Amino acid sequence: MDQKQYKRKIYLEDKPRIEARDELLAAFDLPSQKEWTKVEEALGRVTAEPVFATESMPHYHASAMDGIAVQAADTYGAHEQSPLRLALGEQFAYVDTGNAIPPQYNAVIMIENVNVIDDQTLEIIEPATPWQHIRPIGEDIVQEEMIFPQGHKLRPADLGSLLAARITEVEVFKKPAVAIIPTGNELIEVTEKPQSGKIIEFNGTVFANFVKEWGGEPHLSGIVKDEPEKIKEALLNAAENADIVVINAGSSAGSKDFTVHIIHEIGEVFTHGVAARPGKPVILGKINGKPVVGVPGYPVSAYLALEWFVRPLVCKYLQIPEPKRQTVQVKLGRRIVSTMGQEDFIRVNIGYVNGQYVANPLTRAAGVTMSYVRADGLLIVPTNVLGYEQGELAEAELLRPLEEVDSSIVFSGSHDLTIDLLSSQIKRNRNDMKIISSHVGSMAGLLAILKGEAHVAGIHLLDPETKEYNLSYVKKLLDGMDIVLYPFLKRKQGWFVPEGNPLGIESVKDMAEKKAHFVNRQRGAGTRILFDLLLKEAELTPDNITGYSREMFSHLSVAAEIKGNPEAVGLGIYPAARAMGLSFVPIADEEYDLVMTKDFFESEKGKMLISVIQSDDFRQNVEKIGGYKVVTGAVPKIG
Ligand SMILES: Nc1nc2c(c(=O)[nH]1)N[C@H]1C(S)=C(S)[C@@H](COP(=O)(O)OP(=O)(O)OC[C@H]3O[C@@H](n4cnc5c(N)ncnc54)[C@H](O)[C@@H]3O)O[C@H]1N2
Numbered sequence: 001m002d003q004k005q006y007k008r009k010i011y012l013e014d015k016p017r018i019e020a021r022d023e024l025l026a027a028f029d030l031p032s033q034k035e036w037t038k039v040e041e042a043l044g045r046v047t048a049e050p051v052f053a054t055e056s057m058p059h060y061h062a063s064a065m066d067g068i069a070v071q072a073a074d075t076y077g078a079h080e081q082s083p084l085r086l087a088l089g090e091q092f093a094y095v096d097t098g099n100a101i102p103p104q105y106n107a108v109i110m111i112e113n114v115n116v117i118d119d120q121t122l123e124i125i126e127p128a129t130p131w132q133h134i135r136p137i138g139e140d141i142v143q144e145e146m147i148f149p150q151g152h153k154l155r156p157a158d159l160g161s162l163l164a165a166r167i168t169e170v171e172v173f174k175k176p177a178v179a180i181i182p183t184g185n186e187l188i189e190v191t192e193k194p195q196s197g198k199i200i201e202f203n204g205t206v207f208a209n210f211v212k213e214w215g216g217e218p219h220l221s222g223i224v225k226d227e228p229e230k231i232k233e234a235l236l237n238a239a240e241n242a243d244i245v246v247i248n249a250g251s252s253a254g255s256k257d258f259t260v261h262i263i264h265e266i267g268e269v270f271t272h273g274v275a276a277r278p279g280k281p282v283i284l285g286k287i288n289g290k291p292v293v294g295v296p297g298y299p300v301s302a303y304l305a306l307e308w309f310v311r312p313l314v315c316k317y318l319q320i321p322e323p324k325r326q327t328v329q330v331k332l333g334r335r336i337v338s339t340m341g342q343e344d345f346i347r348v349n350i351g352y353v354n355g356q357y358v359a360n361p362l363t364r365a366a367g368v369t370m371s372y373v374r375a376d377g378l379l380i381v382p383t384n385v386l387g388y389e390q391g392e393l394a395e396a397e398l399l400r401p402l403e404e405v406d407s408s409i410v411f412s413g414s415h416d417l418t419i420d421l422l423s424s425q426i427k428r429n430r431n432d433m434k435i436i437s438s439h440v441g442s443m444a445g446l447l448a449i450l451k452g453e454a455h456v457a458g459i460h461l462l463d464p465e466t467k468e469y470n471l472s473y474v475k476k477l478l479d480g481m482d483i484v485l486y487p488f489l490k491r492k493q494g495w496f497v498p499e500g501n502p503l504g505i506e507s508v509k510d511m512a513e514k515k516a517h518f519v520n521r522q523r524g525a526g527t528r529i530l531f532d533l534l535l536k537e538a539e540l541t542p543d544n545i546t547g548y549s550r551e552m553f554s555h556l557s558v559a560a561e562i563k564g565n566p567e568a569v570g571l572g573i574y575p576a577a578r579a580m581g582l583s584f585v586p587i588a589d590e591e592y593d594l595v596m597t598k599d600f601f602e603s604e605k606g607k608m609l610i611s612v613i614q615s616d617d618f619r620q621n622v623e624k625i626g627g628y629k630v631v632t633g634a635v636p637k638i639g
């Protein structure tokens, strides 16, 4: 077929997400198939019919204790002042927990409460009441009783009750077969070496595992090329064999985005585009009576769209309600802007600081898988809300258990590679603790401490007047607060230049003269302040620097920018240059310190943080990186 016949469709709808979902669900009955499965293998399966007990549990009167079985009436005279003697075989029998009670007896006395007189005789000082310490027939499960209704998702303990009731197989809903078709000429298998323009296929595996988690049975196909015939064939085949069809990528307006046209041609399209981001260009339709969900290519868009539309289909098939996430009220650490008429799904880090949950948004780029991986929660900005101001309250859905959020140390300020090491070392000591960090620059870190939105800030701020690091900034910005300035690292700052330093850059002057392409850091970053000081000392201005206005948010992104450009130069710390294989010209040893409130410093989390910083393990790991020294023996400045 001629590819040109599929014209680009540029305009997508903005259908409300819930309306699109409800339409999709309403269009399919999804008649669930049933099957029998062994109880031992039934974890997570959903009962298709009510389940009735085949046997009672216990199915005989059983002793609940180790002791003696008696006829309660025989014991009524026993008293502390007049102990009663019982004869073996006539008035009592020995029983252990779980033993059947001989038919002539109706109570059990615990062994601790009897005195052995001889082989044949015992003495008791308290009467027994009928049925004491006996588990009567059916105490747990009564034969013919309904153990589970239909539509119950089986948990480990449920399987035990089924076996106890002598049930070996249980009738469950078949797992809906979900065909997953990754498409794209740019996709390669992870085992292939990626050339420029090639992307490792991974969405398929993520989808398959989401589907498994939700109770479906994924069928992940190989990569399908962006060719209408191939896509059509894959779709028809999937619609023949699966209950639900998911096709990935080619959902938008690109020159090779055929999917919507093909579904339209061989089936029906209900929706192309929903008013939610990321995930907007989703396609919902039908082929051969089966639901088809065209999920956008960008991973985060894809994961969300899958949850919005495939999870409800799986749940409908299994006749179970969709699971809901726990929510928590958060205070916004940063402003969030949203578009009117569209929902925004913002991935956020959440920490518990000063008695409230504080959320900081992660990147919104839909291609950044780590924004989803690192997120503690999802903050959904509703359609009719334009966003939130910093400090405003909003609700977030949790992607992790709340306890994990509670025990995190919230780190803000300047980015440093050692913070990740610190976090993993803390986690090694206390598996419920970790650091969550947002890299906002030194100044913003101090402001986060000021506003009570972070526990710790990492800063490296050179005072151009005093040439001293950090202290004057803390005094000025956090005046009046009980603050601890904790000396942490000395690290090497220097020029990042392409390998071999082709332009021979040693100073700001060299940069200006050789018209090197500078890659700057954002305003407020310590490195930016250092650069501006160097500029002033060299009696130059930003106008003398090519690229001064080009701002990056971390040392690593500066290094990445310099990598491919022989005329580029940046300023940053040694390990970032090393990580990208750049040459490094050291110019200064800077002090990277930690700022925290005195309250935090003295808290359990604060003590853990300091003890890890001071440990030999941590110091050795940091110094192994190169370009670092952990400050030891320095006295924190408190006040
Ligand atoms: N002019 C416009 N361009 C785009 C629009 C738009 O409205 N107008 N929408 C953007 C949005 S929003 C999204 S989301 C994406 C959706 O793109 P497609 O569904 O067409 O997907 P591709 O362009 O093929 O891929 C996007 C991206 O994702 C990577 N990808 C795809 N499949 C996989 C996979 N199986 N595993 C890993 N990564 C995958 C792909 O390589 C691309 O990098 O369109 C915007 N554009």
Ligand code: MOO
Residues within 6 Å of the ligand: 276, 277, 278, 279, 280, 281, 296, 298, 301, 366
């Ligand atoms: O809506 Mo796309 O899905 O931005 O990322």
